[in-house]
């Protein structure tokens with residue numbers, strides 16, 4: 001969109017109308033009981049002329065996609081996929097191109113039928129449905145957002161958002177209501193009357209998200225929904241999606257090939273390779289306990305400081321008293337790099353480091369109080385390593401404080417060690433070959 005299009009009369013007229021609508025539209029209120037669980041049980045999807053033939057048997061016997069393709073000329077889309085997605089969870093499937101992510105999400109709305117296994121949405125095996133019943137479940141329970149947001153170019157934003165409701169035969173007032181609520185969720189109520197061509201790519205993708213939200217589905221299916229966006233816009237969209245999810249508690253199945261994105265937004269992440277699930281875990285588990293060398297390889301490129309929390313790295317505090325013997329206190333520090341003196345409420349008030357202690361001993365000091373310093377940093381146990389990176393840069397121990405009390409000691413060297421840990425893990429695994 002060029003600047004002149006932004007300032008043209010059509011744009012302003014539509015922005016004004018949007019403002020007018022936004023002004024009297026109430027804030028969205030969703031207070032329904034949320035449902036929306038998804039369970040894939042022993043799911044296989046084979047592409048080829050005889051999907052239930054030898055290729056399936058070979059896949060069930062554990063052979064790899066590459067082998068099966070070479071032997072039978074059939075493509076393994078999914079093999080023995082078991083995934084249990086909870087209500088209100090933001091569940092991310094991540095993997096390289098061809099690993100089966102899109103195939104997996106398509107079994108959930110039955111754009112693909114499975115070769116073996118079942119796919120449960122709440123208490124319905126979606127794969128047994130067809131015709132109207134299938135359509136009804138898709139429309140009522142699922143909203144979908146894909147990478148290429150096919151908005152209708154000749155319909156304005158609100159009509160695009162309301163399209164699904166229109167198809168369902170919802171009357172006009174109600175669908176405009178729902179569409180406005182959905183637009184306000186993605187911050188676009190002012191653009192209700194704009195045409196898609198007047199919006200940037202990020203805004204169009206927001207409209208796509210609003211469209212998926214308009215029918216208030218319990219499940220959102222998002223396949224590479226943000227992959228075509230610029231990094232900055234993409235981050236904004238991720239933040240908004242997380243905020244929407246917090247508010248509405250939808251079950252979101254989100255597909256990406258970007259591990260950073262997966263770890264950033266996922267409550268849990270499922271890593272796929274060659275149609276099989278390699279690991280399912282929280283971002284932290286994926287980073288700190290990669291199930292195989294394959295996952296570890298992925299993980300080494302990730303900025304781990306973003307997900308590892310202080311409490312994973314801190315050690316027991318072992319506080320001392322200001323009146324203790326300095327020589328004994330220095331010996332007691334061990335690998336803590338420093339220890340704290342507490343006040344009557346258990347809050348840290350001063351710190352003794354090994355270096356300060358040794359200097360003071362050399363000067364002839366004998367009591368802890370002669371070597372203390374008070375210029376130490378504090379952090380909380382649930383802060384991430386990145387958040388406290390600047391404090392750690394001083395090289396001094398950090399007091400981990402919760403509810404005003406000292407709960408741990410954080411040694412900057414331990415942070416470095418933790419961040420290097422996954423790298424050494426990789427070395428200890430046999431390197432697997434990428435597909």
Ligand SMILES: Nc1ncnc2c1ncn2[C@@H]1O[C@H](COP(=O)(O)OP(=O)(O)OP(=O)(O)O)[C@@H](O)[C@H]1O
Pocket residue numbers: 047048075076077095096097098099100101102103104257
């Ligand atoms: N309709 C189809 N016919 C034949 N093979 C297919 C079909 N759809 C997918 N495949 C194959 O199944 C495998 C998994 O494909 P899928 O689209 O699920 O991968 P993906 O993980 O989504 O990859 P990408 O990141 O490129 O989107 C691939 O090898 C693909 O070639």
Ligand SMILES: [Mg+2]
Pocket residue numbers: 101102103
């Ligand atoms: Mg795909």
